[in-house]
Amino acid sequence: MQALPGFRDFLPRECAERNYIFARWRETARRYGFVEWDGPILEPTELFQKKSGPEIVTQLFNFTDKGEREVALRPELTPTLARIVAAHDRDFKKPLKWFSIAQCFRYEKQQRGRLREHFQLNCDIVGEGSLNSDVELIALAIDLLRALGFGADDFVVRISDREFWIDFLRSRDVAKERWSELLQIIDKSEREPRAKTAARLGDLAEPTFAILDGHGANEKLSRVMEDLRERGLDTFAKVDLSIVRGLAYYTGIVFEVFDRSGKFRAVAGGGRYDNLIAQLSDGAVSLPALGFAMGDVVLGDLIQEIPAADDQMRNVIDATSAVDIYIVIAKEERRDDAMRIGQRLRDSGRAVDYPFAGAKVGKQFQTAELVGARFAIVFGDEWPQVAVKNLANGEQQLVAQDELVAYLATSGSLSSRAERTGVEGPRGDTRT
Amino acid sequence: MQALPGFRDFLPRECAERNYIFARWRETARRYGFVEWDGPILEPTELFQKKSGPEIVTQLFNFTDKGEREVALRPELTPTLARIVAAHDRDFKKPLKWFSIAQCFRYEKQQRGRLREHFQLNCDIVGEGSLNSDVELIALAIDLLRALGFGADDFVVRISDREFWIDFLRSRDVAKERWSELLQIIDKSEREPRAKTAARLGDLAEPTFAILDGHGANEKLSRVMEDLRERGLDTFAKVDLSIVRGLAYYTGIVFEVFDRSGKFRAVAGGGRYDNLIAQLSDGAVSLPALGFAMGDVVLGDLIQEIPAADDQMRNVIDATSAVDIYIVIAKEERRDDAMRIGQRLRDSGRAVDYPFAGAKVGKQFQTAELVGARFAIVFGDEWPQVAVKNLANGEQQLVAQDELVAYLATSGSLSSRAERTGVEGPRGDTRT
Numbered sequence: 001m002q003a004l005p006g007f008r009d010f011l012p013r014e015c016a017e018r019n020y021i022f023a024r025w026r027e028t029a030r031r032y033g034f035v036e037w038d039g040p041i042l043e044p045t046e047l048f049q050k051k052s053g054p055e056i057v058t059q060l061f062n063f064t065d066k067g068e069r070e071v072a073l074r075p076e077l078t079p080t081l082a083r084i085v086a087a088h089d090r091d092f093k094k095p096l097k098w099f100s101i102a103q104c105f106r107y108e109k110q111q112r113g114r115l116r117e118h119f120q121l122n123c124d125i126v127g128e129g130s131l132n133s134d135v136e137l138i139a140l141a142i143d144l145l146r147a148l149g150f151g152a153d154d155f156v157v158r159i160s161d162r163e164f165w166i167d168f169l170r171s172r173d174v175a176k177e178r179w180s181e182l183l184q185i186i187d188k189s190e191r192e193p194r195a196k197t198a199a200r201l202g203d204l205a206e207p208t209f210a211i212l213d214g215h216g217a218n219e220k221l222s223r224v225m226e227d228l229r230e231r232g233l234d235t236f237a238k239v240d241l242s243i244v245r246g247l248a249y250y251t252g253i254v255f256e257v258f259d260r261s262g263k264f265r266a267v268a269g270g271g272r273y274d275n276l277i278a279q280l281s282d283g284a285v286s287l288p289a290l291g292f293a294m295g296d297v298v299l300g301d302l303i304q305e306i307p308a309a310d311d312q313m314r315n316v317i318d319a320t321s322a323v324d325i326y327i328v329i330a331k332e333e334r335r336d337d338a339m340r341i342g343q344r345l346r347d348s349g350r351a352v353d354y355p356f357a358g359a360k361v362g363k364q365f366q367t368a369e370l371v372g373a374r375f376a377i378v379f380g381d382e383w384p385q386v387a388v389k390n391l392a393n394g395e396q397q398l399v400a401q402d403e404l405v406a407y408l409a410t411s412g413s414l415s416s417r418a419e420r421t422g423v424e425g426p427r428g429d430t431r432t
Numbered sequence: 433m434q435a436l437p438g439f440r441d442f443l444p445r446e447c448a449e450r451n452y453i454f455a456r457w458r459e460t461a462r463r464y465g466f467v468e469w470d471g472p473i474l475e476p477t478e479l480f481q482k483k484s485g486p487e488i489v490t491q492l493f494n495f496t497d498k499g500e501r502e503v504a505l506r507p508e509l510t511p512t513l514a515r516i517v518a519a520h521d522r523d524f525k526k527p528l529k530w531f532s533i534a535q536c537f538r539y540e541k542q543q544r545g546r547l548r549e550h551f552q553l554n555c556d557i558v559g560e561g562s563l564n565s566d567v568e569l570i571a572l573a574i575d576l577l578r579a580l581g582f583g584a585d586d587f588v589v590r591i592s593d594r595e596f597w598i599d600f601l602r603s604r605d606v607a608k609e610r611w612s613e614l615l616q617i618i619d620k621s622e623r624e625p626r627a628k629t630a631a632r633l634g635d636l637a638e639p640t641f642a643i644l645d646g647h648g649a650n651e652k653l654s655r656v657m658e659d660l661r662e663r664g665l666d667t668f669a670k671v672d673l674s675i676v677r678g679l680a681y682y683t684g685i686v687f688e689v690f691d692r693s694g695k696f697r698a699v700a701g702g703g704r705y706d707n708l709i710a711q712l713s714d715g716a717v718s719l720p721a722l723g724f725a726m727g728d729v730v731l732g733d734l735i736q737e738i739p740a741a742d743d744q745m746r747n748v749i750d751a752t753s754a755v756d757i758y759i760v761i762a763k764e765e766r767r768d769d770a771m772r773i774g775q776r777l778r779d780s781g782r783a784v785d786y787p788f789a790g791a792k793v794g795k796q797f798q799t800a801e802l803v804g805a806r807f808a809i810v811f812g813d814e815w816p817q818v819a820v821k822n823l824a825n826g827e828q829q830l831v832a833q834d835e836l837v838a839y840l841a842t843s844g845s846l847s848s849r850a851e852r853t854g855v856e857g858p859r860g861d862t863r864t
Contacts, residue, residue, distance in 0.1 A: 033785030063495035353465030
């Protein structure tokens with residue numbers, strides 16, 4: 001038996017990589033003053049139809065539950081956010097800065113970078129209309145990637161303005177019914193031959209190309225870039241009006257994050273959606289809002305591609321997953337003593353492992369290496385002393401059993417976990 | 433619109449409580465040398481039927497997917513563990529010490545402590561038959577609860593031996609077909625009047641009661657208790673042969689964890705299941721194994737009930753969720769400077785928030801209190817100096833803008849997050 005197609009088993013290595021990404025996401029969102037929330041993984045199908053139309057059902061993992069409810073595994077988090085924000089409108093002072101790490105699902109043929117499930121970081125600001133919040137959100141997207149070890153040569157945020165295009169279409173007296181179609185053509189224009197796009201745009205081709213080629217002045221986008229420059233983040237971003245984003249509900253600044261090589265799908269994408277909460281709450285609550293999502297699958301592929309990011313991930317995982325101390329039981333009659341002291345070491349915060357059954361000392365040392373232990377402590381003939389061996393440099397010392405916990409508490413090689421991983425330190429900024 | 437019945441929304445406070453429990457679980461499992469894994473949330477229905485029989489389907493969230501597969505939201509993790517361990521038998525040196533935090537589902541009427549979804553910590557040792565591994569697993573269950581601030585007055589691990597009862601039934605020449613029924617009667621005996629149990633047990637009543645009343649010597653259980661005593665954990669456990677656990681696949685030591693007041697459902701339960709991996713892998717892989725599960729719902733209720741545990745949770749959440757620094761923009765023309773320096777503070781690991789739009793200084797200080805900021809930094813008339821105000825003690829100091837990051841890096845009140853939460857320190861052990 002195997003996992004279902006498009007679903008992943010997370011063996012210890014893969015789980016550690018997933019947790020590493022989650023930890024970086026959480027830590028960066030926290031630096032930006034975002035707080036975490038989550039919703040149910042299963043929701044009424046109607047909630048998603050309300051946002052995306054009835055045709056969304058073809059892409060959902062939806063079913064009828066035993067209580068005759070139409071339900072679906074969530075394909076995205078925004079409808080749940082709108083539901084919760086509308087229900088608790090009076091409980092929270094605006095603006096909200098909320099993030100969530102949510103597993104999302106779609107029933108689609110799986111392909112590279114696109115499975116049937118993935119974990120998606122969602123960061124949203126609710127109740128704020130100022131452009132400062134657009135800049136804050138884009139800066140967060142950039143810092144999430146910097147925290148993973150990516151630099152300005154590795155990725156770029158392409159920023160556009162949906163409102164700008166709407167104004168453009170309006171100024172050309174284009175009928176509203178054609179907007180969606182035209183925006184899609186513009187969105188695809190980078191991936192299509194110019195002649196083909198020109199044919200589809202007709203009269204609009206010439207002015208559209210002029211804008212795409214950078215001859216359109218846009219004050220809003222200039223201000224976003226300037227504010228990013230103030231933060232030292234402008235090298236990670238560029239204005240690119242060919243970004244429109246397919247989804248109809250965006251109302252202002254939109255952006256997508258791509259790897260510079262252009263090898264992968266978008267790493268993240270989002271923008272302002274000022275009317276969506278009102279729409280999803282049937283007008284009960286109306287709040288400007290903006291947000292983006294970043295998935296773990298493409299990101300994982302990109303980490304493997306960029307040595308600096310990959311090295312950082314491996315170093316953090318190695319430093320955090322290893323056992324601190326391996327207890328070697330050289331004489332089985334010392335097992336009780338070893339267990340007693342092992343418990344005290346664990347109580348003091350150390351990760352401690354030991355063999356369940358008697359084994360040769362050499363074999364126990366092999367296991368100590370295998371679990372990445374920093375120290376081995378040998379319980380044997382030296383009792384009531386124990387031999388403490390630093391496995392990094394081979395140094396060995398005899399320590400009285402009742403002084404062992406204190407000895408290891410002050411030992412430099414057994415620094416705290418936070419120190420080892422540099423959880424508080426800056427990250428990614430050496431490459432900026 | 434609301435969440436589906438039996439499903440939870442996690443608003444920031446509830447999400448922080450959930451994450452607090454997860455963090456304690458992870459940190460304790462790590463101290464025991466357990467490594468994390470995870471499986472798919474959706475699995476073939478057959479995987480669960482194989483373990484629990486076809487009747488399990490009545491309790492599942494199962495459906496037919498669009499590819500005509502019979503699938504189910506996982507009700508538990510053990511079948512997935514067996515599937516993965518069997519598939520990767522040669523990739524990992526035994527014994528495995530693996531844990532997972534998995535959301536699990538059941539289609540059941542919701543009631544106190546029992547929703548339609550919950551998160552379940554699973555800890556398993558695979559490939560080890562020695563009694564030392566049973567003790568290790570029980571010690572881990574105890575330390576998971578100690579790490580949450582519970583003491584020996586708050587909970588107890590009731591330990592029993594399934595094998596003992598099988599031997600007993602065998603010695604009385606009871607037909608194998610009746611074992612399951614009789615074990616269920618014994619399992620329920622504590623909750624039923626003796627006369628009723630006696631009537632159902634017939635001839636076996638007298639010797640069964642003698643055993644339940646503590647007159648049955650059991651060498652294995654005595655050794656478990658002795659080993660727990662060696663670790664200083666015996667006050668958290670007791671032998672209780674009335675624990676049998678309903679599930680047929682247990683083969684040795686079994687245990688359940690209850691609150692001392694008897695107010696709640698079991699907090700955790702598990703035991704040895706030496707034949708299950710062979711059964712689930714159709715004999716492809718045969719490995720002794722043992723494990724337990726601990727759910728987040730009952731645990732959350734119990735934390736609220738025990739002041740020491742509740743206080744610890746609140747303290748940790750308050751220390752970790754607050755913003756470090758709130759930037760007060762007293763003059764709008766200083767916004768760019770504030771953003772530039774705010775970015776550098778975030779780069780240095782600080783959680784920094786600020787107002788998106790201009791607001792009165794007094795109002796900005798109110799927001800600083802609301803987000804729990806430790807420091808407010810005022811960008812205003814004093815520029816190029818800024819006023820740094822310690823919000824805990826009201827002390828204020830003018831600092832040159834280019835010295836601010838260094839100033840705050842050495843400020844005692846802004847200790848690192850790890851220090852604030854005592855992530856590395858011992859926990860719960862003051863009450864043991």
